[in-house]
Amino acid sequence: MAEPEAKRQKTEETKEEAPPELEKDAKPSSSKPLRPDVTFETSECTLNVIPSLGGRVLMPLTDGGMQYLIGGARANLGIKKGRYLFEVKVVEAHNPSEGAQRSFRSTVSRNLVRVGFSTQGTSLLLGEGGDSVYFDNDGFYVADQKRESTSQRFSRDNVVAILLNLDAASPNANTVSLFRDGVRVAQPQKLPEKLLGKPLFPHVSFKNITLHVNFGPPSVPLPFTCLSVAEVPTADGVEAPAPTKDGKYEVIFPVAVPDEGTFDWLDDFLDKNPKYVELSDRAIIKWAEKSGISHTEQSTWKHCNDKPDPQFRVPLLDDFSARRVIQAVAPTQPRHYIVMEVKSNLVKEERSQLLKRFSENYFKTVAEVVMGEPPADFKEKVHKALLTEKQEKATQDWKRRKMEKEQERLQRKRQRELEEAKKRAEEEAKRKLEELERQAAEAAAEAERAAQAAEKAEEEKKEGEKTEGEKGEGESQAETKGNDVQEAKTEVKEEKEVKDEPKTEVKDEPMPEVKQEVKEEEPEELDEPCPQVVLTEEDKAAWFRKKATPDLTSWTLGSCFAKFSIPDKDEGFSEIRYGWSAKNEKANEYLANYIRKSKISNRIEDLMPGDWFKSKLAEWQKTLEDLKNKQKEFQLRPPQPPQENVPVMPEAQAAQVEGGEAPQDGQTQAGQEGQTQEGQTEGEAPKEPNSEEPLKADIKPPSPAEVDVMAVDDVCNVNGSPLFAQFAFEDWVLLNLRAELHLMANAFAKDAADPERVGIHDQHLAFYYQKYFKKQLVPKHFSTETTAELVEKLLKDTLSYDSDLVLVAKHGEELSDFGLLVKLTEAARRERQAKIDSGDETVKLRFEQQTMPPPPPQQVLGGYKGDFKGGYKGDKGGYDKGYNKGFNKGFGKDGKKGFDKGKKGDKGFGKNKGFKGY
Structure with a gap:
C-alpha cells in the first residue's frame, strides 16, 4: 500500500529540517579493552530475568503474576569518559494469559522496553530513582524523573543503538542519543547534572519482551563509526565490584520480636547493603507498585506487615502466586538474599522449611538475631522518625485550624455583608413609604383647599344677589352690612392666605451611613505560626516506633507466640549472629520475658470452654431462674389478715405482706393499736400465760431491710421474705453479670492450662466473653464507656484488676450456691438506694434492655405438604x-x-x- 502523499511530504520535511549530524568517526583504539566479555551478572538482574547465551539474551518470567512485573538488568562495566554505544533488539513480544481479570489500573503498557544508563548500586528498575536516564519504546526520554516525547517508536525486529557521549571535546558532550536501524531517531539529550562525573552502566528494563543485547561492534552501521561498550579501555571505564570473593552468597534470616523495630532494622540494613535482595510479600507489593499497578490503601482484617493484603484487584497478584514462582527461582540464582518472614523465622518448624530451600553449596545461611536493646544509632533514627511523625501531625492540625479559622472569618464577613445589605434595603423601603405618605397627604390637603374655595365663592355670589335686592333699605343698614361683608371677606382672605402659604419642601436627604465597627481579627489567630514539636521524655525513652499496621495479626500472634524460639546451629545454619545482644543468653532471656508478657497481653484464639465451666454455667442458669420465680411468687402472695390469740407478726413481715412500710424505730404495732407492750388493753387484767405454749420473745425479729446482708443464712427466706424481693431489672442484670464474669475468670485458668497465663487481660475481656457466652459484652449497654469502667464502677465487690490489668475474681471457686453474689447485689442495691434517698441522682442505673430476636421457625420433617x-x-x-x-x-x-x-x-x-x- 502506497504511503499517503501528505504523510510522505511531512516525512520529507522532517528529514530536511533535521539538524546536521555532529558526531564524527571514532579513531581506532589501540588500548586493550577493560572487559571484552561485558555481560549481565545474575546479581545485577531482577528475579524475573533469566540471562542466557552468555548473558546476551534476556528472557522474562511470565507465569503466576510475573507478567505484571517489570524486569531489569545492569551490565558489569561502567563508562566514565569517552563515546560508546550498545545495541538492543526485541526478539520476541510475549502475550501471556492473565486469567480471569477484575478492573485494575496500570500506568505502563503490556509490553515495555527501556534502554539507558544508570549508576552503580541504584535500583534495577530504570526510572525508579533519579540516578538513571533511558529511552522507551513509546518514543519518550526520561531523565531526572521527567518524561518528554523526544524520539520515535521502536518495536519487534528493530535494532536500536543508544549512544553515550562523555567526550568533553565533542559538540554533543554529556548527552545520550538513540538510533533505530542505523538512523537517528532522537537528538542528543542532556544528562542530568547529578550524573556528570559518575560511571554510567548500560541498563535495560522490560516487560513481556525477550531482548538481545549486543555490547560488541554494532550490527547495523551508523552514519559514523563508534566504539562499543566491549571496547572501552581501562582509562575510560570501570568494572562493577565482584559479587563475592569466595564464591559464597549469604542468605540472612532475621529473627526479631514482632513490632519491635523489625522492618525499621530491615530498611536500615538494605540501605547499607544494597546488594541484598529482600524476599518477602512486602517486596512483591513494592515491585508491583513500581511496575505501575496500583492497589487500595484500605486495611483489612488480615492485613499486616509480615503478610500484607494488597488488594490489587488482579487475582494472580492478590493471591501472591508470584511468591510461588520466586520461591522456586531464587535458590537457582546465586546472589545475596535476606528472607524476611517475621513469624516463620521465629518458629522452629517453619524456619527449617525455609532453610531447606537454600541448600546449595554456594549459599551461606545466617540467622541474624535482632532483639533486645538496640544500639544508639538505631535509637537516634527511631527518635528522628518519631519527631518527623509528630511534626507532620502537628503541621496537619495547624493547617486544619488555619483553614477553619479562615472559613469562620469569611463566614462572618459574608454574614456582615448580608446584614448590611438587608439593613440598607429596609431603610430604602422605609424612605419610599414615607415619601408616598407625604405625597398622599399633600394631595388630600390640596383637594380640601379647592373644595373650601369653591364653597366660599358660592357664598359670595349669593350675598351679592341679596345685596342688590335690598338697595331700598336705610343707609345705616347698608353701611353696617357692608362692614360685615367687608370683615367676612377680610377673614376669608386672611384664611385663604394662611392656607395658601407655601409649605416647606422636604428634600430627600441621604441617610447617614451607619458605620459598624468591624472587629479586626486577632493576628495571633490568623497568623498563628506553625508549631514546632519536641520529643517528650516518654518518646526519648522509647526504643521502637509504634506503627499503625502491626507486624502480625492478633490471631496469628496469639496462636503461635508460645512457639517462638531462637535458632541454634543444630538446625543447620552456617552462622548465628546477634545484632543487638552480645550473647545468646541475653537474647534467650529477652525472648522468654516477651513470651511471658505475651501470655497476658495476647489472647488465645482457639480457646474452648471446658467441662467445669459448662456445668457451672448450667447450674447458675437454673439457679437464676429459680430466684426470679421465687420473687414472682412472693410478689403474687395475698396479704394475710391478723388472727386473734396469735403472737404479733414482726413489723417488717407485716409491712411486707400488707404492702405497706415497716414501722419506724421505737414504734410497735401494739402501740399503734392502743395496746401495751404485753398486748393488754388498758384497764384489762393480765392474762395467764398458757403453759402448753412456749413463751414468745419480747423483742420482735428485725425487718429484712434491717438485717445484715452478709449475715443471712438463706437468701430465699429472711423472716418470711426473700432477700432479693426488691430486685429490679438492673439488679438482675448485674447479678447475672457478676456470676458470668466470676465463672469466666475462674474457668480461664483451667481452660488455658498454662500457669503463666494468670488471667484475662482487660483489652481481651469482651473477646473471651464472646467465646464463653456466645454474646457480646457492650459497656455502653451498662452506661459505661470501657470494660475497665464497667468492672470498677459496678462489679468492684466481685472482680478487680491487678497491676497488669488482669481480671481477678475476689471469691475464687467457693461459690457453690451463688448466694454470696445475691448478697453482694443486694448490698450494692441498698447502698445505691440510700444515696438516691439522700438526693444523689447520679447513681441511678440506666441500662438498655436488649430485645432478643424471635427464634426461627422450626422445620417439620416429613409430610406437611398440604396447605391450610x-x-x-x-x-x-x-x-x-x-x-x-x-x-x-x-x-x-x-x-x-x-x-x-x-x-x-x-x-x-x-x-x-x-x-x-x-
Missing part, C-alpha cells in the same frame, strides 16, 4: 375446641391418641390433608 385451606375452612370453635383441647389433653396423657382426636375437631384441622404427613 382445609383447616381454616372450619369455624373458630373447631380449631379452639377440637385441636387445642385434644392436643393438650393428648400430650398430657397418651400423646398420639389425643393429638389425633384434636385433629378431628369440628371441621377444623380434621380436613387438612397436609397434617396427615405430620
Whole structure:
C-alpha cells in the first residue's frame, strides 16, 4: 500500500529540517579493552530475568503474576569518559494469559522496553530513582524523573543503538542519543547534572519482551563509526565490584520480636547493603507498585506487615502466586538474599522449611538475631522518625485550624455583608413609604383647599344677589352690612392666605451611613505560626516506633507466640549472629520475658470452654431462674389478715405482706393499736400465760431491710421474705453479670492450662466473653464507656484488676450456691438506694434492655405438604375446641391418641390433608 502523499511530504520535511549530524568517526583504539566479555551478572538482574547465551539474551518470567512485573538488568562495566554505544533488539513480544481479570489500573503498557544508563548500586528498575536516564519504546526520554516525547517508536525486529557521549571535546558532550536501524531517531539529550562525573552502566528494563543485547561492534552501521561498550579501555571505564570473593552468597534470616523495630532494622540494613535482595510479600507489593499497578490503601482484617493484603484487584497478584514462582527461582540464582518472614523465622518448624530451600553449596545461611536493646544509632533514627511523625501531625492540625479559622472569618464577613445589605434595603423601603405618605397627604390637603374655595365663592355670589335686592333699605343698614361683608371677606382672605402659604419642601436627604465597627481579627489567630514539636521524655525513652499496621495479626500472634524460639546451629545454619545482644543468653532471656508478657497481653484464639465451666454455667442458669420465680411468687402472695390469740407478726413481715412500710424505730404495732407492750388493753387484767405454749420473745425479729446482708443464712427466706424481693431489672442484670464474669475468670485458668497465663487481660475481656457466652459484652449497654469502667464502677465487690490489668475474681471457686453474689447485689442495691434517698441522682442505673430476636421457625420433617385451606375452612370453635383441647389433653396423657382426636375437631384441622404427613 502506497504511503499517503501528505504523510510522505511531512516525512520529507522532517528529514530536511533535521539538524546536521555532529558526531564524527571514532579513531581506532589501540588500548586493550577493560572487559571484552561485558555481560549481565545474575546479581545485577531482577528475579524475573533469566540471562542466557552468555548473558546476551534476556528472557522474562511470565507465569503466576510475573507478567505484571517489570524486569531489569545492569551490565558489569561502567563508562566514565569517552563515546560508546550498545545495541538492543526485541526478539520476541510475549502475550501471556492473565486469567480471569477484575478492573485494575496500570500506568505502563503490556509490553515495555527501556534502554539507558544508570549508576552503580541504584535500583534495577530504570526510572525508579533519579540516578538513571533511558529511552522507551513509546518514543519518550526520561531523565531526572521527567518524561518528554523526544524520539520515535521502536518495536519487534528493530535494532536500536543508544549512544553515550562523555567526550568533553565533542559538540554533543554529556548527552545520550538513540538510533533505530542505523538512523537517528532522537537528538542528543542532556544528562542530568547529578550524573556528570559518575560511571554510567548500560541498563535495560522490560516487560513481556525477550531482548538481545549486543555490547560488541554494532550490527547495523551508523552514519559514523563508534566504539562499543566491549571496547572501552581501562582509562575510560570501570568494572562493577565482584559479587563475592569466595564464591559464597549469604542468605540472612532475621529473627526479631514482632513490632519491635523489625522492618525499621530491615530498611536500615538494605540501605547499607544494597546488594541484598529482600524476599518477602512486602517486596512483591513494592515491585508491583513500581511496575505501575496500583492497589487500595484500605486495611483489612488480615492485613499486616509480615503478610500484607494488597488488594490489587488482579487475582494472580492478590493471591501472591508470584511468591510461588520466586520461591522456586531464587535458590537457582546465586546472589545475596535476606528472607524476611517475621513469624516463620521465629518458629522452629517453619524456619527449617525455609532453610531447606537454600541448600546449595554456594549459599551461606545466617540467622541474624535482632532483639533486645538496640544500639544508639538505631535509637537516634527511631527518635528522628518519631519527631518527623509528630511534626507532620502537628503541621496537619495547624493547617486544619488555619483553614477553619479562615472559613469562620469569611463566614462572618459574608454574614456582615448580608446584614448590611438587608439593613440598607429596609431603610430604602422605609424612605419610599414615607415619601408616598407625604405625597398622599399633600394631595388630600390640596383637594380640601379647592373644595373650601369653591364653597366660599358660592357664598359670595349669593350675598351679592341679596345685596342688590335690598338697595331700598336705610343707609345705616347698608353701611353696617357692608362692614360685615367687608370683615367676612377680610377673614376669608386672611384664611385663604394662611392656607395658601407655601409649605416647606422636604428634600430627600441621604441617610447617614451607619458605620459598624468591624472587629479586626486577632493576628495571633490568623497568623498563628506553625508549631514546632519536641520529643517528650516518654518518646526519648522509647526504643521502637509504634506503627499503625502491626507486624502480625492478633490471631496469628496469639496462636503461635508460645512457639517462638531462637535458632541454634543444630538446625543447620552456617552462622548465628546477634545484632543487638552480645550473647545468646541475653537474647534467650529477652525472648522468654516477651513470651511471658505475651501470655497476658495476647489472647488465645482457639480457646474452648471446658467441662467445669459448662456445668457451672448450667447450674447458675437454673439457679437464676429459680430466684426470679421465687420473687414472682412472693410478689403474687395475698396479704394475710391478723388472727386473734396469735403472737404479733414482726413489723417488717407485716409491712411486707400488707404492702405497706415497716414501722419506724421505737414504734410497735401494739402501740399503734392502743395496746401495751404485753398486748393488754388498758384497764384489762393480765392474762395467764398458757403453759402448753412456749413463751414468745419480747423483742420482735428485725425487718429484712434491717438485717445484715452478709449475715443471712438463706437468701430465699429472711423472716418470711426473700432477700432479693426488691430486685429490679438492673439488679438482675448485674447479678447475672457478676456470676458470668466470676465463672469466666475462674474457668480461664483451667481452660488455658498454662500457669503463666494468670488471667484475662482487660483489652481481651469482651473477646473471651464472646467465646464463653456466645454474646457480646457492650459497656455502653451498662452506661459505661470501657470494660475497665464497667468492672470498677459496678462489679468492684466481685472482680478487680491487678497491676497488669488482669481480671481477678475476689471469691475464687467457693461459690457453690451463688448466694454470696445475691448478697453482694443486694448490698450494692441498698447502698445505691440510700444515696438516691439522700438526693444523689447520679447513681441511678440506666441500662438498655436488649430485645432478643424471635427464634426461627422450626422445620417439620416429613409430610406437611398440604396447605391450610382445609383447616381454616372450619369455624373458630373447631380449631379452639377440637385441636387445642385434644392436643393438650393428648400430650398430657397418651400423646398420639389425643393429638389425633384434636385433629378431628369440628371441621377444623380434621380436613387438612397436609397434617396427615405430620
